[in-house]
Amino acid sequence: xxxxxxxxxxxxxxxxxxxxxxxxxxxxxxxxxxxxxxxxxxxxxxxxxxxxxxxxxxxxxxxxxxxxxxxxxxxxxxxxxxxxxxxxxxxxxxxxxxxxxxxxxxxxxxxxxxxxxxxxxxxxxxxxxxxxxxxxxxxxxxxxxxxxxxxxxxxxxxxxxxxxxxxxxxxxxxxxxxxxxxxxxxxxxxxxxxxxxxxxxxxx
Amino acid sequence: xxxxxxxxxxxxxxxxxxxxxxxxxxxxxxxxxxxxxxxxxxxxxxxxxxxxxxxxxxxxxxxxxxxxxxxxxxxxxxxxxxxxxxxxxxxxxxxxxxxxxxxxxxxxxxxxxxxxxxxxxxxxxxxxxxxxxxxxxxxxxxxxxxxxxxxxxxxxxxxxxxxxxxxxxxxxxxxxxxxxxxxxxxxxxxxxxxxxxxxxxxxx
Amino acid sequence: xxxxxxxxxxxxxxxxxxxxxxxxxxxxxxxxxxxxxxxxxxxxxxxxxxxxxxxxxxxxxxxxxxxxxxxxxxxxxxxxxxxxxxxxxxxxxxxxxxxxxxxxxxxxxxxxxxxxxxxxxxxxxxxxxxxxxxxxxxxxxxxxxxxxxxxxxxxxxxxxxxxxxxxxxxxxxxxxxxxxxxxxxxxxxxxxxxxxxxxxxxxx
Numbered sequence: 001x002x003x004x005x006x007x008x009x010x011x012x013x014x015x016x017x018x019x020x021x022x023x024x025x026x027x028x029x030x031x032x033x034x035x036x037x038x039x040x041x042x043x044x045x046x047x048x049x050x051x052x053x054x055x056x057x058x059x060x061x062x063x064x065x066x067x068x069x070x071x072x073x074x075x076x077x078x079x080x081x082x083x084x085x086x087x088x089x090x091x092x093x094x095x096x097x098x099x100x101x102x103x104x105x106x107x108x109x110x111x112x113x114x115x116x117x118x119x120x121x122x123x124x125x126x127x128x129x130x131x132x133x134x135x136x137x138x139x140x141x142x143x144x145x146x147x148x149x150x151x152x153x154x155x156x157x158x159x160x161x162x163x164x165x166x167x168x169x170x171x172x173x174x175x176x177x178x179x180x181x182x183x184x185x186x187x188x189x190x191x192x193x194x195x196x197x198x199x200x201x202x203x204x
Numbered sequence: 205x206x207x208x209x210x211x212x213x214x215x216x217x218x219x220x221x222x223x224x225x226x227x228x229x230x231x232x233x234x235x236x237x238x239x240x241x242x243x244x245x246x247x248x249x250x251x252x253x254x255x256x257x258x259x260x261x262x263x264x265x266x267x268x269x270x271x272x273x274x275x276x277x278x279x280x281x282x283x284x285x286x287x288x289x290x291x292x293x294x295x296x297x298x299x300x301x302x303x304x305x306x307x308x309x310x311x312x313x314x315x316x317x318x319x320x321x322x323x324x325x326x327x328x329x330x331x332x333x334x335x336x337x338x339x340x341x342x343x344x345x346x347x348x349x350x351x352x353x354x355x356x357x358x359x360x361x362x363x364x365x366x367x368x369x370x371x372x373x374x375x376x377x378x379x380x381x382x383x384x385x386x387x388x389x390x391x392x393x394x395x396x397x398x399x400x401x402x403x404x405x406x407x408x
Numbered sequence: 409x410x411x412x413x414x415x416x417x418x419x420x421x422x423x424x425x426x427x428x429x430x431x432x433x434x435x436x437x438x439x440x441x442x443x444x445x446x447x448x449x450x451x452x453x454x455x456x457x458x459x460x461x462x463x464x465x466x467x468x469x470x471x472x473x474x475x476x477x478x479x480x481x482x483x484x485x486x487x488x489x490x491x492x493x494x495x496x497x498x499x500x501x502x503x504x505x506x507x508x509x510x511x512x513x514x515x516x517x518x519x520x521x522x523x524x525x526x527x528x529x530x531x532x533x534x535x536x537x538x539x540x541x542x543x544x545x546x547x548x549x550x551x552x553x554x555x556x557x558x559x560x561x562x563x564x565x566x567x568x569x570x571x572x573x574x575x576x577x578x579x580x581x582x583x584x585x586x587x588x589x590x591x592x593x594x595x596x597x598x599x600x601x602x603x604x605x606x607x608x609x610x611x612x
Contacts, residue, residue, distance in 0.1 A: 029604035031559045035552065038529075050254055050458055051261055057459055060526050077607060118264050121242075132341075137540075137550060142341060144239065151235045196233035199281060254458055255465055322468050325446075336545075346545060348443065355439045400437035403485060 003172050004107065007179075008045075008058075009068050011100030015130050016041040016072035018093040024080055025090075026138050036134055037073040041065075041097075043130035048105050048122055052112055091190065094131060094143070098154060099182035101127040103175050106158040116162050123158040124151055127182075149189035152196065157182035207376050208311065211383075212249075212262075213272050215304030219334050220245040220276035222297040228284055229294075230342050240338055241277040245269075245301075247334035252309050252326055256316055295394065298335060298347070302358060303386035305331040307379050310362040320366050327362040328355055331386075353393035356400065361386035411580050412515065415587075416453075416466075417476050419508030424449040424480035426501040427542050432488055433498075434546050444542055445481040449473075449505075451538035456513050456530055460520055499598065502539060502551070506562060507590035509535040511583050514566040524570050531566040532559055535590075557597035560604065565590035 019040030023033040042059050049057040059065035105126025109119025128144050128151060135142040144150050157178050164174040188194065223244030227237040246263050253261040263269035309330025313323025332348050332355055339346040348354050361382050368378040392398065427448030431441040450467050457465040467473035513534025517527030536552050536559055543550040552558050565586050572582040596602065 024607050026553075027606045028553055029606050031563070031604065032553045033607070035559060046459070051250070051264065053257070053461070060459065060522060063523055063525060066525055066529070080607060114264060115267055117267060117270055121270070136340065136544065137553070139549065141343065145230075145232055145236045145341070151239060155235070196235065198231045198233050199228050199237070199284060255454070255468065257461070318468060319471055321471060321474055325474070340544070345547065349434075349436055349440045349545070355443060359439070400439065402435045402437050403432050403441070403488060 003175060004104070007100050007175060008104050009064060011097045011104060012041045012045075012065055012068050013072045014093045014097035014100065015044075016069040017076050018090050018097060018131070019134050020073045020076040021080075021090040021093070022134055022138050022140075024077070030077075033077065034070070034073050036137060037076075038069050039137065040130045040134040041069050041072075043133040044101055044105070044126040044128065045130075047129045048108065048126045051122070051125070052108070052114070054108075054112075095183050095186045097130070098127045098150075098186065099157065099179040101130075102154045102157040102182050103161060103178050106161050110162070110165065119162065120155060120158040123161070124154040127154045149185060149194060149196065153182045153185040153189070156185055207379060208308070211304050211379060212308050213268060215301045215308060216245045216269055216272050217276045218297045218301035218304065219248075220273040221280050222294050222301060222335070223338050224277045224280040225284075225294040225297070226338055226342050226344075228281070234281075237281065238274070238277050240341060241280075242273050243341065244334045244338040245273050245276075247337040248305055248309070248330040248332065249334075251333045252312065252330045255326070255329070256312070256318070258312075258316075299387050299390045301334070302331045302354075302390065303361065303383040305334075306358045306361040306386050307365060307382050310365050314366070314369065323366065324359060324362040327365070328358040331358045353389060353398060353400065357386045357389040357393070360389055411583060412512070415508050415583060416512050417472060419505045419512060420449045420453075420473055420476050421480045422501045422505035422508065423452075423538050424477040425484050426498050426505060426539070428481045428484040429488075429498040429501070430542055430546050430548075432485070438485075441485065442478070442481050444545060445484075446477050447545065448538045448542040449477045449480075451541040452509055452513070452534040452536065453538075455537045456516065456534045459530070459533070460516070460522070462516075462520075503591050503594045505538070506535045506558075506594065507565065507587040509538075510562045510565040510590050511569055511586050514569050518570070518573065527570065528563060528566040531569070532562040535562045557593060557602060557604065561590045561593040561597070564593055 016037040019037035020033055022040070023036035026032075026036075028036065042057075042065065046057045046059070048054075102123045104123075106119050106123030108126075109122040110116075114122065132142045132144055160181050161174060161178045164177060169177075220241040223241035224237055226244070227240035230236075230240075232240065246261075246269065250261045250263070252258075306327045308327075310323050310327030312330075313326040314320075318326065336346045336348055364385050365378060365382040368381065373381075424445040427445035428441055430448070431444035434440075434444075436444065450465075450473065454465045454467070456462075510531045512531075514527050514531030516534075517530040518524075522530065540550045540552055568589050569582060569586040572585060577585075
């Protein structure tokens with residue numbers, strides 16, 4: 001429970017930071033920035049909680065999530081001039097959030113006795129949906145459909161988590177390995193500009 | 205139950221196919237294609253289940269939905285070069301899904317003892333919402349707001365289903381008639397470029 | 409309960425009217441207009457009900473909401489030529505809905521024993537989400553991110569409501585004061601083109 005809760009807060013902070021950076025970049029006013037940060041941080045987990053009828057959704061029961069978001073937003077706003085390479089920072093925090101929330105979502109699916117396939121889908125939804133809403137609201141093409149490996153990293157991470165669980169690896173070790181796998185796949189994919197091939201269609 | 209379940213799977217396959225075609229057209233990578241296929245196929249039913257608190261939503265309880273989507277996606281990808289007229293195929297599968305999901309949604313509304321007016325709205329939401337999400341994610345204007353008769357066909361179908369139910373017509377016959385009505389209205393509307401009139405406003 | 413229910417219907421009518429005006433402006437057909445009116449009117453309250461697991465969502469239990477939306481839509485369509493300054497009318501109805509739905513959402517949060525901070529967020533979601541969906545579907549930049557004070561007015565109203573509740577001010581008086589505060593802040597902000605400052609970022 002302990003490391004699980006800590007990771008959930010950490011993922012929330014990471015996504016709130018990525019949301020704040022995206023919103024500042026779009027020149028929104030302070031409340032607009034906070035709303036984007038909030039939606040990015042809680043969007044994926046909220047959809048997950050609604051889907052499995054885990055209500056009221058976690059951030060409504062526990063104010064620490066809201067405080068974490070407010071703190072991350074204010075901190076990011078204050079140090080924004082220090083962050084020279086905005087898109088790199090945004091990418092980094094987005095990737096950390098992605099790794100952590102893949103675990104959270106998949107693990108909750110397993111705990112609810114959902115089928116592993118559904119748990120993988122739930123992990124992917126938890127990890128990606130906040131960013132998708134952020135991008136739709138900021139009028140960007142959702143990052144999930146951009147060329148770099150993104151959802152694939154989540155799916156690989158979720159599968160790893162389930163395999164390691166079945167091998168009865170220690171939970172904390174499992175979480176750390178899984179997070180690192182998601183983050184590494186994404187870092188390597190972007191670094192070497194890896195992408196999955198797309199399909200060629202014959203136009204009439 | 206039998207024909208109902210069969211129709212639900214069939215509608216899922218039809219919408220997964222339409223989502224796959226739309227995503228291939230947008231040159232998404234395989235996971236992007238699967239995500240769009242998945243969201244198109246389960247979007248409407250998931251919103252319906254959330255609205256009436258029918259949880260966990262159907263595809264989380266029954267893996268056949270997920271298998272049907274994966275199967276339809278892979279099959280569509282494999283035969284994509286055979287499908288010469290992409291937009292025609294997309295239109296056709298979208299229309300079949302529309303007809304079937306109108307029945308599913310309206311029927312579930314009736315079974316939950318909702319008022320007929322609410323059941324009609326529920327049928328329309330079930331039938332149209334997957335396509336609306338598909339179009340938003342693919343950055344197209346939602347098909348529901350395009351000129352061809354679309355939501356109107358669902359509403360006509362839902363009303364037919366309710367009237368035939370009250371006339372105590374055999375359920376299977378009712379389902380087949382209703383589906384054919386929705387599909388026919390839409391086919392005729394597109395064939396003859398029928399559209400509802402829009403309102404003229406006086407600009408200042 | 410009485411004034412609460414009356415305000416909820418009034419807010420529904422105000423948002424249905426603003427949705428109708430936006431949809432006519434986009435030259436949608438009658439069903440498209442109705443769908444936008446419907447989504448604008450019930451979007452915020454539906455998300456609120458889903459978040460706090462208050463199901464089935466209010467408009468499914470009580471047809472008066474649906475009738476209010478249908479009535480407002482038809483009435484607005486009929487008198488559209490009389491409304492010379494479309495954007496002014498849209499702004500006005502949107503602002504009235506905003507004021508009323510801030511109260512409804514915040515009050516429901518308080519009644520559900522949610523923390524005041526969460527109640528404020530719930531009030532803001534109830535008030536703004538319908539308009540956000542309307543703008544996304546109409547392919548406009550969500551009004552919430554435009555330059556005028558918008559979410560800030562909701563938050564100010566929600567805080568006022570909570571303070572006046574704690575001061576044990578008469579409920580009806582409280583509702584009226586709060587609504588007027590939200591509406592006044594927004595009117596003044598637009599009239600004098602007030603806006604919150606945005607952040608300056610140093611580009612590399």
